[in-house]
Amino acid sequence: MRLSTKGRYAVTAMLDLAIHHAEGPVTLAEISESQGISLSYLEQLFARLRKHELVVGLRGPGGGYRLSRRPQDISVAEVITAIGEGIDATQCEGKENCQEGERCLTHVLWTRLGNEIYEFLNGITLASFIERDNVNQVIRRQQQGLDVMAPGLNKTVA
Amino acid sequence: MRLSTKGRYAVTAMLDLAIHHAEGPVTLAEISESQGISLSYLEQLFARLRKHELVVGLRGPGGGYRLSRRPQDISVAEVITAIGEGIDATQCEGKENCQEGERCLTHVLWTRLGNEIYEFLNGITLASFIERDNVNQVIRRQQQGLDVMAPGLNKTVA
DNA sequence: CTAATAACCTAGTAAAATACTCAGGTACTA
DNA sequence: TAGTACCTGAGTATTTTACTAGGTTATTAG
Numbered sequence: 001m002r003l004s005t006k007g008r009y010a011v012t013a014m015l016d017l018a019i020h021h022a023e024g025p026v027t028l029a030e031i032s033e034s035q036g037i038s039l040s041y042l043e044q045l046f047a048r049l050r051k052h053e054l055v056v057g058l059r060g061p062g063g064g065y066r067l068s069r070r071p072q073d074i075s076v077a078e079v080i081t082a083i084g085e086g087i088d089a090t091q092c093e094g095k096e097n098c099q100e101g102e103r104c105l106t107h108v109l110w111t112r113l114g115n116e117i118y119e120f121l122n123g124i125t126l127a128s129f130i131e132r133d134n135v136n137q138v139i140r141r142q143q144q145g146l147d148v149m150a151p152g153l154n155k156t157v158a
Numbered sequence: 159m160r161l162s163t164k165g166r167y168a169v170t171a172m173l174d175l176a177i178h179h180a181e182g183p184v185t186l187a188e189i190s191e192s193q194g195i196s197l198s199y200l201e202q203l204f205a206r207l208r209k210h211e212l213v214v215g216l217r218g219p220g221g222g223y224r225l226s227r228r229p230q231d232i233s234v235a236e237v238i239t240a241i242g243e244g245i246d247a248t249q250c251e252g253k254e255n256c257q258e259g260e261r262c263l264t265h266v267l268w269t270r271l272g273n274e275i276y277e278f279l280n281g282i283t284l285a286s287f288i289e290r291d292n293v294n295q296v297i298r299r300q301q302q303g304l305d306v307m308a309p310g311l312n313k314t315v316a
Numbered sequence: 317c318t319a320a321t322a323a324c325c326t327a328g329t330a331a332a333a334t335a336c337t338c339a340g341g342t343a344c345t346a
Numbered sequence: 347t348a349g350t351a352c353c354t355g356a357g358t359a360t361t362t363t364a365c366t367a368g369g370t371t372a373t374t375a376g
Contacts, residue, residue, distance in 0.1 A: 060373025
């Protein structure tokens with residue numbers, strides 16, 4: 001499980017899409033300006049996001065990018081793995097001899113940690129992420145449970 | 159919160175130390191061989207771990223490295239931050255103007271995610287990590303709770 | 317229709333981080 | 347006092363990151 005600035009760029013851009021999800025497609029030029037990320041760099045990142053079917057590209061005037069699913073159905077883990085080519089679970093796994101068993105032990109341990117981090121990030125959706133911020137400002141009087149699901153967003157896409 | 163191969167190397171090495179914690183100091187040469195990490199690279203990593211007082215170096219014959227604290231008192235988060243110079247919480251925070259508020263929004267959101275990941279990794283100790291594997295093999299008949307604390311290791315260090 | 321728009325694609329490149337090597341030095345202990 | 351093993355720093359190859367440049371293709375507003 002790799003987690004670097006590159007993943008942050010992708011998540012940031014996806015959050016931008018999620019925020020403007022109701023208003024139709026967002027152009028990369030807009031994201032580039034508002035988030036301060038290079039346009040061509042964004043194009044490269046979105047090429048991968050598109051291949052993993054997290055976003056849909058719409059060409060021509062009035063076009064842009066749109067989330068392929070609802071914000072509450074896309075997890076941070078999905079975005080990061082889409083960018084970073086997934087989890088690389090060590091090199092020993094099946095290839096090497098695993099000399100003293102020692103080597104494989106720590107590898108297995110680390111793989112498990114990677115899985116745990118993935119599961120953790122998989123529980124955080126784009127919607128839950130934005131909600132926690134907006135809800136605090138807009139809806140304050142409502143009692144809120146520990147559920148991370150976004151409450152009022154049952155508008156189906158396409 | 160950066161999380162890359164470098165951190166994995168450090169955690170792996172620290173796990174090695176934790177496993178042999180009862181048997182006295184472990185030399186970097188041993189870790190180098192068993193884990194397949196370059197000796198000089200290990201020395202660089204351990205220089206940082208030592209500065210953050212996670213390990214203690216013992217010179218001379220029979221020397222090596224030892225954990226400065228008990229395995230159940232060292233978290234994975236500590237190891238990673240010791241290596242990677244801590245969390246870099248975006249660049250905008252206080253310096254930039256935060257033009258439309260939009261920019262700062264995602265930054266705040268991301269900072270929160272970083273903190274959550276940190277808290278998550280902070281809850282995982284070296285001991286809890288190893289225990290879960292060894293316990294499964296050695297002690298099987300015992301009923302185990304959800305507690306991650308290592309049960310039988312109340313031997314004080316130094 | 318056509319011209320503007322914006323996605324899409326490919327290659328290259330500077331800067332940084334990573335992983336490692338080399339060459340010494342220093343402290344400890346047997 | 348010799349040897350072990352920590353410790354330091356400088357240098358380097360590789361990889362990743364972040365970006366630039368220059369195009370092509372599809373779409374649509376006018």
